Amino acid sequence: MTPFLTAFFSGTAQGAIYALVSLGLVLVWRSAGVVNFAQMGQAMFTTYIASQLIQNNYSYWSAFLIALISGAALGALVDLGLMRPLTSRKNSQLLNSQSMRTTIPVIASLGILGVLKALAGIFWAGEERGFPSPVAPNAIKIGDTSLAITGFDLFVIGTVFLTLVLTTIFFTKTGMGLAMRASALNPEVTRLSGIKVGSVRTLGWAISGIASSLAGLLVTPRTNLSPNTLDLLLIIGFTAAVVGGLSSLAGSVLGGFILGYVISFVNVYSAPENVFIAILAFLLLALFLRPQGILGSKEVRSV
Amino acid sequence: MSKVKTHKVIGLRSTLLSLFLFLFFILLSNQFEPYNQSQLANIAMLLIAVLSITLLTGASGQISLGQGAIMAVGGYSSALLVTRLGLSMWLAFILAIFVSALFGLFLGLAAARLSGPYLAGTTLVMALAIPSIAVRFETFFSGDVGLSVDYGMPPEWLTKLIGEVSIEEWSLYVVLPFTAVALFAVLNLSNTRIGRTWRAVRDNEVAASLAGINIGRTKVIVFVCASGLAGLAGALYGFRGLVAPSVYPTDLSLTLLTAAVIGGLRSIGGAIFGTFVIVFLPDLIEKVTNNLAIPETVGIYLPALAIGLLLLLTVILNPRGAAGALEHLRHKKKH
Numbered sequence: 001m002t003p004f005l006t007a008f009f010s011g012t013a014q015g016a017i018y019a020l021v022s023l024g025l026v027l028v029w030r031s032a033g034v035v036n037f038a039q040m041g042q043a044m045f046t047t048y049i050a051s052q053l054i055q056n057n058y059s060y061w062s063a064f065l066i067a068l069i070s071g072a073a074l075g076a077l078v079d080l081g082l083m084r085p086l087t088s089r090k091n092s093q094l095l096n097s098q099s100m101r102t103t104i105p106v107i108a109s110l111g112i113l114g115v116l117k118a119l120a121g122i123f124w125a126g127e128e129r130g131f132p133s134p135v136a137p138n139a140i141k142i143g144d145t146s147l148a149i150t151g152f153d154l155f156v157i158g159t160v161f162l163t164l165v166l167t168t169i170f171f172t173k174t175g176m177g178l179a180m181r182a183s184a185l186n187p188e189v190t191r192l193s194g195i196k197v198g199s200v201r202t203l204g205w206a207i208s209g210i211a212s213s214l215a216g217l218l219v220t221p222r223t224n225l226s227p228n229t230l231d232l233l234l235i236i237g238f239t240a241a242v243v244g245g246l247s248s249l250a251g252s253v254l255g256g257f258i259l260g261y262v263i264s265f266v267n268v269y270s271a272p273e274n275v276f277i278a279i280l281a282f283l284l285l286a287l288f289l290r291p292q293g294i295l296g297s298k299e300v301r302s303v
Numbered sequence: 304m305s306k307v308k309t310h311k312v313i314g315l316r317s318t319l320l321s322l323f324l325f326l327f328f329i330l331l332s333n334q335f336e337p338y339n340q341s342q343l344a345n346i347a348m349l350l351i352a353v354l355s356i357t358l359l360t361g362a363s364g365q366i367s368l369g370q371g372a373i374m375a376v377g378g379y380s381s382a383l384l385v386t387r388l389g390l391s392m393w394l395a396f397i398l399a400i401f402v403s404a405l406f407g408l409f410l411g412l413a414a415a416r417l418s419g420p421y422l423a424g425t426t427l428v429m430a431l432a433i434p435s436i437a438v439r440f441e442t443f444f445s446g447d448v449g450l451s452v453d454y455g456m457p458p459e460w461l462t463k464l465i466g467e468v469s470i471e472e473w474s475l476y477v478v479l480p481f482t483a484v485a486l487f488a489v490l491n492l493s494n495t496r497i498g499r500t501w502r503a504v505r506d507n508e509v510a511a512s513l514a515g516i517n518i519g520r521t522k523v524i525v526f527v528c529a530s531g532l533a534g535l536a537g538a539l540y541g542f543r544g545l546v547a548p549s550v551y552p553t554d555l556s557l558t559l560l561t562a563a564v565i566g567g568l569r570s571i572g573g574a575i576f577g578t579f580v581i582v583f584l585p586d587l588i589e590k591v592t593n594n595l596a597i598p599e600t601v602g603i604y605l606p607a608l609a610i611g612l613l614l615l616l617t618v619i620l621n622p623r624g625a626a627g628a629l630e631h632l633r634h635k636k637k638h
Contacts, residue, residue, distance in 0.1 A: 035420035086618065097506040099364025102419030106366060107564055108618045110557055114611030121604035235431055238424040273439045280432035283425060284413060291416060
């Protein structure tokens, strides 16, 4: 197997996971105008829940399902319990200034991240532990030559593909999806046409919670699980979202795959130590060349 | 145009405040045993970094989740100057300010194009990437092992003047002058023309630019000033013994931000209060858990939990922090 194909296959599998993370970030950004830095903290927490269930002899798939449901619940809880009261507060003087309105939710999400990490440490002792995968991580063989792609990689790619198809159907074919797109575009007009913008927003947080929770379940068989393992995934997902365009769902998925290839090719052709620097360089390059992202639209600021 | 109330650039009040803080720390350290003296020195150096966030976020409305990385820039530049070129520690500290300010210039040029969440994410990526550079170019930066540097021994004239000086006291004496000067600079900066421009940009960019303020240039200047401060803090922080990637983790950046938020992003008194909290709260919690016989595996996560909850509570109850809450109370009394 040539290094190129190795990098390509592992880039596709990794990119699929990054696409999920980035999709989760963009969903919340579009519906609530917040970049949720706690997202992978939430995913870490739900993956621990799944791990605990599997330890208690639940089957992989029931743990999988419960993790996704708790991901949705956690996302909705963050919105209802924290973000909604924060952004609806009008009287606070600090939130009167333009920049503070975007800064305070970021700080709040960092607070959630800190609390979730500490709680995971308290509940599950914080040591690194493995996480099972439903498919054996052996390389797939055709005849005698083994491909650089494992059965688990195919499982990851398949699951993400299915998720993306379902998301697309949800946004284009269902009324709720239409409502979400409308309220992202213009909340005021959407509210006037009788749609509950608040609930639509909470739904955005919940779906984002599912997507990131799924990413956590798919990445931990390879990286193991500890309170800090998913931090890197957030950084990569954020970069992917910026590269693709924070305002575009399709762009975020595209950005995820691009990042998957970039990281995987740096890993194969250069050295793993260079990955962080490559991410930073790539992010800065993207911000300079095309700040609105590949598929994003230019923001028009009204006075 | 109505007359705007302005302060003199070098105010008497700020001079007195800085001197007061200086004396307060020294008097406090005399009451403490060595461990708490070194904690006090930690407060004095971290305060400089928290002040950089007060400037950046409180005064000009930009957010940085990567002040720890800029501290690393200051730490490495000073440590390299001392170990490789044999410069004196004091000169290295001053030069570290300039190196990190230069770094801040580049960062600012990128940041001027970014706002809110973009800036937060980019600086977070930076917080992770910068320390990894030290591992990548191992021969130059000594990788994970890091560079050993320290404050040295107290000079003879000092021991002659005030008698025996312990290592902990000496570290406090090295740091305090820098802290006082930094405090003095920040106090005055916010009352100058530049400080007022920053606030205008923070509150409404469009209005500020219509008033003739160059938004881009203003943001770059803020980043240069804040990075200089953070770099100085990082240099002082590293000279406690070691400059290595593990000394400047991502969590450090977030802890500094927490200190600034708890105390109140717009208040310098709040920055001092917040820094005391983040340094002494873990000690306090340890004392309580020891008394309550809480197992150590749980105990080590309690400080992080407390600080996280404190951050959330601050944001929910009063985003202006302790200083804002105090002001609110005072306001209520008047009416």
